[in-house]
Amino acid sequence: MPAPDIYDYAAIRLVPRVERGEFINVGILLSCAARGHLDVRIELDAARALALDPGLDLALVKRLLGAIESICRGGPDAGPIGQLPPRARFHWLTAQRSAIVQTSPVHSGLCDDFDATMAHLLERMVRVPRPR
Incomplete structure (x- = not known):
């Protein structure tokens, strides 16, 4: 069995x-160099977002x-950033910024199944916890 890969x-x-x-978490970026x-993967819970700011422009957020999502996929439709290699796009997407959409600090782990991870x-990290 191959060794697990390091992911961020x-x-x-x-x-x-x-x-x-x-803030609320609305998605996850996952990279393996x-x-x-x-x-x-993005899962925007509009009700939770509007609870923080009832005047939030959801169309802008989307x-x-x-x-x-476009930059993550890459390609010519994603502009100049979308032309970068995957790892460079990850670093660009996770750069610190003061805006309404931000990312957490980057964390690392080991996995052998990216979909399961x-x-x-x-x-x-994103979905509302279920009652215990």
């Missing part, structure tokens, strides 16, 4: 009012999150 991930955060510093793997991270 960051949560994608929606910070509707940057000055307040309140050794495999050239870069993936994103466009911003769509840009992240993504599902686990979404469950732990």
Whole structure:
């Protein structure tokens, strides 16, 4: 059995009012340099977002999150950043910024199944916890 791969991930955060510093996690970026793997999953919970800011422009938020998905996929439609190699796109997407869409610090782990790892991270970091 092959050794697990090192991966890096960051949560994608929606910070509707940057000055307040309140946020909800709306997605996960997952990268594996050794495999050239870069993936994103976004799950925007509009009700939770509007609870932080009832005046939030959800259409704008969806466009911003769509840009992240486009850059993650890469290719000519993703602009100059989308032309970069996957690892460079990951670093660009996880760069610190003060905007309504941000990322958490980057964390690392080991895995041998990227789909299962993504599902686990979404469950732990993005989705509303189920009652125990």
